[in-house]
Amino acid sequence: MCGAHATVRGFLGELVAKSPDAFDIVVDMEAGLEHLSRGTGKHVSRFLAVVEPYFRSMETARRVADLARELGIGEVSAVLNKARNAADRDAVTAFCVTHQLKIVAEIPYDPALADAERIGQPPLDFSPRSPSIQAMRTLTDQLIAGG
Amino acid sequence: MRIAIAGKGGSGKTTISGTLARLLAQAGRQVVAVDADTNPNLATTLGLQPERVQQIVSLPRSLLKRETQPDGSMLSTFLRDPLDVLDEYGARAPDGVRLIVMGAVGHGGAG
Numbered sequence: 001m002c003g004a005h006a007t008v009r010g011f012l013g014e015l016v017a018k019s020p021d022a023f024d025i026v027v028d029m030e031a032g033l034e035h036l037s038r039g040t041g042k043h044v045s046r047f048l049a050v051v052e053p054y055f056r057s058m059e060t061a062r063r064v065a066d067l068a069r070e071l072g073i074g075e076v077s078a079v080l081n082k083a084r085n086a087a088d089r090d091a092v093t094a095f096c097v098t099h100q101l102k103i104v105a106e107i108p109y110d111p112a113l114a115d116a117e118r119i120g121q122p123p124l125d126f127s128p129r130s131p132s133i134q135a136m137r138t139l140t141d142q143l144i145a146g147g
Numbered sequence: 148m149r150i151a152i153a154g155k156g157g158s159g160k161t162t163i164s165g166t167l168a169r170l171l172a173q174a175g176r177q178v179v180a181v182d183a184d185t186n187p188n189l190a191t192t193l194g195l196q197p198e199r200v201q202q203i204v205s206l207p208r209s210l211l212k213r214e215t216q217p218d219g220s221m222l223s224t225f226l227r228d229p230l231d232v233l234d235e236y237g238a239r240a241p242d243g244v245r246l247i248v249m250g251a252v253g254h255g256g257a258g
Binding site: 043044052056061068120125 | 148149150151152153154155156158159160161162163164165166167168169170171174176177178179180181182183184185186189191192193194197206207208210211213223224225228229230232233241247249250251252
């Protein structure tokens with residue numbers, strides 16, 4: 001087991017034990033899969049697998065979701081990102097239905113995000129009312145409401 | 148709530164993580180964002196200025212004591228008060244989000 005992951009896990013474990021409801025914790029996980037077996041996500045109640053509308057991304061999301069479920073990491077669901085049209089949405093929806101993965105948010109493809117990235121600005125400050133940010137606001141409200 | 152966000156590189160997981168963290172904070176909640184990616188760039192998405200990003204100290208492994216037990220299993224003990232650690236290592240991002248960055252991942256024997 002890797003020391004860096006173990007240290008983050010130890011910190012989160014202590015923080016949650018000491019102040020269970022004081023903080024919302026948002027963990028940006030590693031892109032690979034092996035971190036999951038290292039248990040960084042052990043202290044997590046919601047697990048969101050970001051999925052883009054192409055097959056390899058869907059396959060990765062499915063594997064990550066399966067692993068998270070196996071490890072008993074919170075409630076596992078999918079966030080569809082960069083959806084351009086109905087065909088994108090239909091493909092990911094069909095895939096997620098087959099694999100019993102609930103899609104909790106659909107974030108449209110949004111050129112404003114690439115524009116923000118280019119100049120190193122947070123999208124939330126660069127284009128607070130763009131469609132992708134609106135979708136993330138909806139997701140945030142949903143998470144706060146516990147849905 | 149405690150949320151983990153995963154996905155392939157380039158999927159937008161960091162953009163979503165950073166934006167969710169900021170939006171939760173704007174809703175009046177205390178938010179700790181954790182960058183557990185081996186190629187960390189959540190700080191920029193949260194809106195820390197480049198010179199502040201340079202100053203971030205990632206969580207040192209010395210915070211965790213790890214001992215191999217006689218039966219071969221590993222016992223980990225976190226050595227500090229987590230709130231003190233948050234104060235010391237948590238970078239202050241816009242909207243009051245605190246950012247903790249995972250230390251560099253070692254190779255070979257350290258893994």
